[in-house]
Amino acid sequence: MTAGLLLLPSAVFLLAFTYWPVVQVVIGSFAERGFRGATHWGFGNYARLFADPHFGQALWNNALYAAGTIVPSVGLALLFAVGLRDNTRLSAALRTLVALPLLIPLVAAAALFVFIFLPGGGLLDWYLAKLGVASHNWLGDPSLALGSIIAITVWKNTGYYMLFFLAGLAGVPQDVVDAAKIDGANAPQRFFHITLPLLGPTIGFVTVIALLNAITQVDHVIVMTQGGPSDATTLLLYYIYQQAHQNYDLGLASAATVVSVAMLAALSLVSLRTLERGIHHES
Amino acid sequence: MRLLHVATIGAAIGFGLFAGAAEAATDIDLFFPVPVQGKLANEMTRLVDVFNKDHPEIKVTAVYTGSYDDTNLKTHAAIQAGKPPAVVIMSANFVREYVINDEIQPLDPLIAKGGQTPGQFMDQFWPALRQNAMDQGHVYGVPFHNSTPLLYYSVDAFKAAGLDPDHPPATWAEWLDAAKKLTKRDGGNTTRWGLMIPGTYDYLGWITSGLAMSNGGQFYNPDYGGEVYYTQPTTIGAVRFLDELVHKAHVMPEGVTDANAVTTAFFQGRTGMMVLSTGSLSFVRDNMKTPYRTAFLPRNLVNAVPIGGASLIIPKGNSPARTEAAWTLVQWLTSPEIAGGWSRFTGYFAPRIAAYDLPAMKTFMSEHPDAKVALDQLAYARGWFATYNVIGVRKALEDGVQAVLSGKATPEAAMAEAQKQADALMRPYVEQTALKLPQ
Numbered sequence: 020m021t022a023g024l025l026l027l028p029s030a031v032f033l034l035a036f037t038y039w040p041v042v043q044v045v046i047g048s049f050a051e052r053g054f055r056g057a058t059h060w061g062f063g064n065y066a067r068l069f070a071d072p073h074f075g076q077a078l079w080n081n082a083l084y085a086a087g088t089i090v091p092s093v094g095l096a097l098l099f100a101v102g103l104r105d106n107t108r109l110s111a112a113l114r115t116l117v118a119l120p121l122l123i124p125l126v127a128a129a130a131l132f133v134f135i136f137l138p139g140g141g142l143l144d145w146y147l148a149k150l151g152v153a154s155h156n157w158l159g160d161p162s163l164a165l166g167s168i169i170a171i172t173v174w175k176n177t178g179y180y181m182l183f184f185l186a187g188l189a190g191v192p193q194d195v196v197d198a199a200k201i202d203g204a205n206a207p208q209r210f211f212h213i214t215l216p217l218l219g220p221t222i223g224f225v226t227v228i229a230l231l232n233a234i235t236q237v238d239h240v241i242v243m244t245q246g247g248p249s250d251a252t253t254l255l256l257y258y259i260y261q262q263a264h265q266n267y268d269l270g271l272a273s274a275a276t277v278v279s280v281a282m283l284a285a286l287s288l289v290s291l292r293t294l295e296r297g298i299h300h301e302s
Numbered sequence: 303m304r305l306l307h308v309a310t311i312g313a314a315i316g317f318g319l320f321a322g323a324a325e326a327a328t329d330i331d332l333f334f335p336v337p338v339q340g341k342l343a344n345e346m347t348r349l350v351d352v353f354n355k356d357h358p359e360i361k362v363t364a365v366y367t368g369s370y371d372d373t374n375l376k377t378h379a380a381i382q383a384g385k386p387p388a389v390v391i392m393s394a395n396f397v398r399e400y401v402i403n404d405e406i407q408p409l410d411p412l413i414a415k416g417g418q419t420p421g422q423f424m425d426q427f428w429p430a431l432r433q434n435a436m437d438q439g440h441v442y443g444v445p446f447h448n449s450t451p452l453l454y455y456s457v458d459a460f461k462a463a464g465l466d467p468d469h470p471p472a473t474w475a476e477w478l479d480a481a482k483k484l485t486k487r488d489g490g491n492t493t494r495w496g497l498m499i500p501g502t503y504d505y506l507g508w509i510t511s512g513l514a515m516s517n518g519g520q521f522y523n524p525d526y527g528g529e530v531y532y533t534q535p536t537t538i539g540a541v542r543f544l545d546e547l548v549h550k551a552h553v554m555p556e557g558v559t560d561a562n563a564v565t566t567a568f569f570q571g572r573t574g575m576m577v578l579s580t581g582s583l584s585f586v587r588d589n590m591k592t593p594y595r596t597a598f599l600p601r602n603l604v605n606a607v608p609i610g611g612a613s614l615i616i617p618k619g620n621s622p623a624r625t626e627a628a629w630t631l632v633q634w635l636t637s638p639e640i641a642g643g644w645s646r647f648t649g650y651f652a653p654r655i656a657a658y659d660l661p662a663m664k665t666f667m668s669e670h671p672d673a674k675v676a677l678d679q680l681a682y683a684r685g686w687f688a689t690y691n692v693i694g695v696r697k698a699l700e701d702g703v704q705a706v707l708s709g710k711a712t713p714e715a716a717m718a719e720a721q722k723q724a725d726a727l728m729r730p731y732v733e734q735t736a737l738k739l740p741q
Binding site for chain 1: 371375378379490491501502503555556557558559560562563566567570572690691693694697700701702704705707708710727730731733734
């Protein structure tokens with residue numbers, strides 16, 4: 020009884036600000052509104068969504084973006100964590116350096132990178148020119164723009180994921196490692212047969228976080244490209260934003276939201292399950 | 303004890319509110335965008351401070367709302383939330399959409415209080431601005447700052463290329479020729495481009511429509527918000543010309559270049575010419591180290607440019623007191639003195655004709671021939687691009703032109719796709735208007 024009462028305030032807020040909007044979005048996805056016309060109910064928004072080539076493009080872009088950001092940033096984070104886990108002064112300094120982008124808001128980072136990516140006069144092209152590389156239109160060429168967006172995301176997130184891995188590494192019991200040493204296992208063997216399996220839960224967790232980030236972060240897209248050129252950097256969330264706020268098509272935006280969240284939930288579940296199967300839990 | 307404490311604070315707050323209400327000025331908010339480069343936000347904040355000091359009965363809060371597109375979005379969101387801003391500096395061509403959606407009030411009654419008819423009121427502004435500010439004889443927006451696309455060119459680059467800076471290109475043929483001469487290559491690398499234009503959203507649609515108009519086209523139906531002419535020969539010709547500049551003559555960089563990259567290249571001598579808004583005149587004047595001049599946007603068939611810039615609007619749903627205060631602010635901001643000062647600060651031309659009769663303005667115009675060109679081009683200016691779902695309809699075109707600039711599509715295919723998307727976006731409106739027939 021008391022517990023229920025204590026939970027009541029947060030329950031009210033959760034219902035009002037989380038569950039009710041979710042219900043509204045689901046209802047909204049079935050409402051087909053025309054200009055000054057009556058509202059029809061049905062699957063029309065979903066039919067239009069799947070017929071929209073822009074949605075297909077956004078889906079594809081987001082898949083590329085997810086693969087392009089998750090694999091390198093999680094891989095690099097693991098590498099950095101293993102390489103910099105010792106408590107020497109040098110690795111402490113390097114750890115700080117790698118984690119530094121974490122402190123910069125994504126919007127500010129994106130605004131900075133707009134200047135770094137300036138074709139011809141920007142920092143990147145300036146250094147590349149010294150190496151004899153011709154200048155590139157990093158954000159203005161449809162075949163490079165998504166890659167540029169991916170690059171700053173990896174730069175931004177790697178340090179964050181590294182922190183999780185450092186915490187995970189601290190939890191690897193030293194006696195298991197020592198036992199392996201006594202048995203004559205070399206460093207790569209110890210890493211692949213002891214550290215990596217014991218890091219399983221951390222890898223699973225970080226991958227899901229990275230997946231969520233790949234779907235929920237679009238600040239840099241808004242600042243740097245607005246989804247362009249020619250839809251090359253339109254991610255799912257940006258597509259939803261465009262439909263809702265630029266085209267005032269709330270039905271289509273709601274349908275896209277429902278589809279994206281459903282896919283995200285399914286993906287998270289699958290990746291957690293798959294990773295869990297390979298995890299050796301200590302008991 | 304604690305209860306007493308809470309009661310005291312409550313009473314204090316209540317009293318504070320009451321005391322505040324007794325002497326309250328009318329609070330209004332002004333949404334303002336910063337659409338071009340330069341220190342516009344600082345100057346706007348300063349202007350609002352001056353207004354507040356001169357008008358103790360009104361308290362204006364200036365709210366910076368991003369680009370034109372962002373400002374539109376935030377205004378819409380505020381209206382939908384039932385808290386419409388009192389005054390918005392809105393991209394002039396978005397006004398029609400507010401009329402279509404019934405979210406804006408005609409200013410006629412406020413104008414009538416000053417003893418003017420809508421026609422007499424609009425006669426105070428340059429003729430080219432009237433189309434975007436009015437709808438079916440009613441005034442919905444008061445022009446605040448306006449612009450046209452302008453050709454900027456570097457005098458040094460012109461001389462080095464053997465071109466006469468006193469005779470800038472006036473036709474597309476001369477333009478292409480000048481761009482070819484200005485382009486300097488070093489092996490596979492281009493050290494100086496002939497021409498650059500901003501290819502990002504909003505700018506690209508505006509410049510493309512300017513080229514289509516210079517090619518004899520209308521680009522959109524000025525009288526009806528449900529039609530655009532993306533696949534007409536005048537638009538196709540304009541997009542083909544852009545394609546030629548990039549992929550045949552190689553005098554303009556491939557892909558999309560944003561406004562910052564364009565101006566940086568111009569300041570560093572990495573492009574000989576650029577097309578940019580007249581609103582950037584002051585920014586260019588402050589940052590360009592070598593001499594530059596301005597010229598009309600070159601023509602293929604006729605001299606024509608779209609008007610850009612913004613009007614002041616008062617959304618529906620404001621109380622009479624707020625509307626009254628808003629109207630005071632609108633009149634103050636568009637008075638010849640303030641409009642003239644803002645024009646000199648930014649480079650936008652002042653929409654009020656009388657602003658140019660003021661001594662400060664006359665001195666300024668004689669000292670800055672680049673601003674004179676912008677004003678002269680007004681004679682060839684037309685209203686721009688106003689449709690239902692205007693941002694989406696414009697982006698459909700821009701995505702197509704970007705694909706052409708990037709070498710991913712032919713002008714014909716890109717424009718066919720753009721037209722298809724634009725038609726789909728305008729369909730709900732078209733079905734309820736032009737295609738809604740008596741049965």
